[in-house]
Amino acid sequence: MTADKRLRTNRYLLGVCYYPEHWRRELWDDDFRRMRELGFNTVRMGESAWPIFEPEEGRYSFELFDEAIALCKRHGLDVILGTPTYAPPAWLTAKYPEALRRDFHGQVMHHGSRRHCNYTAAAYLERCAAIVERMALHYRDEPAVIGWQIDNELNCHMDVSFADSDRAAFREWCRRKYGSLERLNEAWGTVFWAQTYSDWAQVDLPRPTPTYHNPGHLLDFYRFTSDSTIAFAKLQYDALKRHAPHRFATHNGLFGNIDNSELTERALDFMSFDSYPAFQLMRGDLPAHYRDRMTSKHLGRVRGMSGKFMILEQQAGPGGQSGNALNRYGFGDYLQATPKPGQLRLWAWQSAAHGADGLLFFRWRTVTAGAETLWHGLNDYGNRPNRRVEEAGRFADDIVKFGDLLVGSEIVPETALLYDYDNDSNAKIEGYIGPFEWESEESLFRGLTELHLNADQLSLRPMCDPERLRPYKALFYPNAQLLAEEDVALLRRYAEEGGIVVFGPRAGYKDRTNRCYSLPFPGVLRELTGTEAVEFTMVRDTSSTMTYASSGVSAAAPHFNEILRPFSPEAEVLARYDADYYRGEPAVVATRVGRGRVVYCGAFFTDANVPELLSALGLADPLADWARIPREVETVRRLSGTDEFYIFLNYTAEPQPLVFLSPGETLPDGSPLLGEVALPPYDVLVARQARR
Structure with missing residues (x-):
């Protein structure tokens, strides 16, 4: 992350998404008045209105939005405008059918929903460039328009496309990347199963086949998909910056098959996010008290790209969509549970606590027609x-009290989860352990935050800056199968300077083309970890466990086990397996490297074994000397100058006891804290240690 990829604002941006084209004009003035009375200062609009801005090709109309923006100004509301390219009009797809997406089986994705166009059709790109250019020119001198949202939720619903233009673009992408068929064949290992290409015309997107695709081919397909998406965003970013360089341009990610860190670097001023914790409430695989809290993990990934960002859509009621009766794609029809009293404000605080200096509730009023009549504003x-x-009004009152403090402070990161787009893509390609990779990441995040340690998420490859790693006590890289020598060198340097690096199983055995190294496991990590993986096995049940030497506690080691053999004199066995033919064999090994340690785990991370690992590594609750905070209460540590404070969030339906062992004080009023204080259900407390 470069230093300038962040929202820069001198006040908290708070507001709502509003679509004037959906409502009678006589409602607008009263709507904007009530927004301002509620405490809002910003409105987002425009991203769904291409047929309003351009009712027919080449004829532009801005009257409706000019009137709406003028009313916003009258009521003291600023505007963020969206470019309307995610929902192209019917006239475009009727005239340019080549712009329509096709699915993996060649089925055309017709007009009638959204995200139905591909990112490579020349006619579609030309029309997108034209509408963005016209909008930027028209509003570049409008002071009420403070920024732009590029498109809307890139790759939502459908994150692949197999149109004819995609095939041609992929072939050209491969030609640029490899230069020759010889190099492409070598990278993909096409000698296997007689896949060798002898003419560029033979190179195609992955297509339906009787059985498994080539993993190298698939990895490049995912890279191409990301690059095409980023190029689509950059086309718009360049047009906006050409005509309105003084306005920010952001996007509301994060969705599949996009290297979002690369997107941020190349095509955004900062990344933003759409926060819908009720989706997490639908997950039966998480404990009830932790479901909506898992949204903090996604916020940590956004923060790793942009230290300060916006929430362009914040949950404002139960979400839901309908109309999927004939369609085999997508999530299916659904309606979420209504947020319980207090949860709406809590979720807004969750976003603000984790770095959002702007937040817009989605939406002002529930739409009366279309697929989102179940998506309540x-x-x-x-x-x-x-x-x-x-x-929402209570949160606006909170922002009056805390807005300057939030905008003027930064999160203090103690730990980070590393990831990268190649390995995220490979987790889909290697589906036999891919789901466990995602579970590992979630278990690590949960374990760290239940110790009240802030956990960023950093993309290793676009970052590639040793200085970026230095603030962290420990780095966890749960999914690192594909690694290059330069990746290893970066992490070695971090460890030598005193950091802890933790790898998950199956790490380091493949290169960045998805070919296996001709080296003992763990491949390029062998020397750094001082350990070999001499054998491995899938574990089809949940009976496998390992015991940590430091505590004597046995913890789950399900799914996949590697039998480790440390060879470095600096290696220490932290845990051993408990059963089967490898009873007593090393499962977790830590090796001293310079002033730090490198840890290799031969089993996936779980909610059960992560706390034991963190304890063995000496990672403890940083609040322990001041307060005893239940693990159910999320704690976000922030720094304003030299003034440190904490935001405590209770996601449970029960009061949680916070026990302050030495004096503290609430913010902003300075009320004293000492002894036990009950944090009510779905409530928030902002506090610091008392000044001496």
Whole structure:
């Protein structure tokens, strides 16, 4: 992450998404008045209105939005405009059918939903460039327009495309990358199964085949998909910056098959996010008290790209979509649970605590037609007062008190989870252990945050800056199968300077083309870890366990086990397997490297074994000397100048006891804290240690 990839604002941007084209004009003035009275200062609009801006090709109309923006100005509301390219109009796809996506089986994705166009059709790109250029020119001198959202949720719903233009673009992408068929054949290992290409015309996207695809081919397909998406965003970014360089341009990620770190670096001023914790509430695989809290993991990934960012869509009610009766794609029809009293405000605080200096509730009022009549906004159709509006107003009151403190402070990171796009893609390609990679990442995040350690997420490859790693006590790289020598050198340097690096199983055995190294496991990590993996096995049940030497506690080691053999004199066995033919064999090994340590784990990380690992590494609750905070309470540590403070968030339906062992004080009023304090359900406390 470069230093300038962040939202820069001198006030907290708080507001709502509003679509004037959906409502009668006589409602607008009253809507904007009530927004301002509620404490909002910003409105997002425009990303769904291409047919309004350009009702027919080449004829542009801005009157409707000019009027809406003028009303916003009258009520003291700033505007973020979206470029409307994610939902192209019917006239475009009727005239340019080559712009339509095709699925893996060649089925055309017709007009009638959204995200139905591909990123490589020349006609579509030309029309996108034209509408963005016209909008930028028209609004570049409008002071109420403070920034732009590029497109909307890139790759949401469908993150691949197999149109004819995609095939041609992929072939050219491969030609540019490899230069010759000889190099492509070598990288993909096409000698296997007689896949060798002898003419560029033979190189195609992955297509339906009787059995497994070539992993190297698949990895490049995912890279090409990401590059095409980023190029699509950059086309718009360049047009906006050419005509309105004084306005920010962001995007509301994160979705599949995009290297979002690369997207941020190349095509955004900062990354933003759409926060919908109710999706996590739908997950039966997480404990009830931790479901919506898992959204903090996604916020940590955004923060790793942009230290300060925006929430362009914040949950404002139960979400839901309908109309999937005939369609085999997508999530299926659904309706989420309504946020319980307090949760709406809590979720807004969750976003703010983790680095969002701007937050827009989605949306002002529930739409009356279309696929999102189940996606509820703050207001219901009748505009009567309700507790969702009241909670948004409470958060607005909070921002009056805390906005300057939030904008003027930074999160203090103690740890980070490393990831990269190649390995994320490979987790899909190697589906036999891919799901366990994602579970490992979530278990690590949960274990760290239940110790009240802040956990960023950093993309290794676009970052590649040793200085970026130095603030962290420990780095966890759970999914690192594909590594290059330069990746290893970067992590070695970090460890030598005193850091802890932790790898998951199956790490380092393949290169960045997805070919296996002709080296003992763990490949390029063997010398760094001082350890070999001499054997491995899938574990089809959950009976495998390992015991940590430091505590004597036995913890789960399911799914996959590697039998480790340390050879470095600096190696220490932290845990051994408990059963089967490898009973007593090393499962986790830590090796001293310079002033730090490198840890290799032969089993996937789980909710059960992560706490034992963290304890063995000496990672402890940083609040222990001041307060005893239940693990159910998330704690975010922030720094304003030299002034450190904490945000405590209770995601449970029960009061949580916070026990302060030495004096503290609440913010902003300075009320004293000492002894036991009950944090009510779904509530927030901002506090610091008392000044001496």
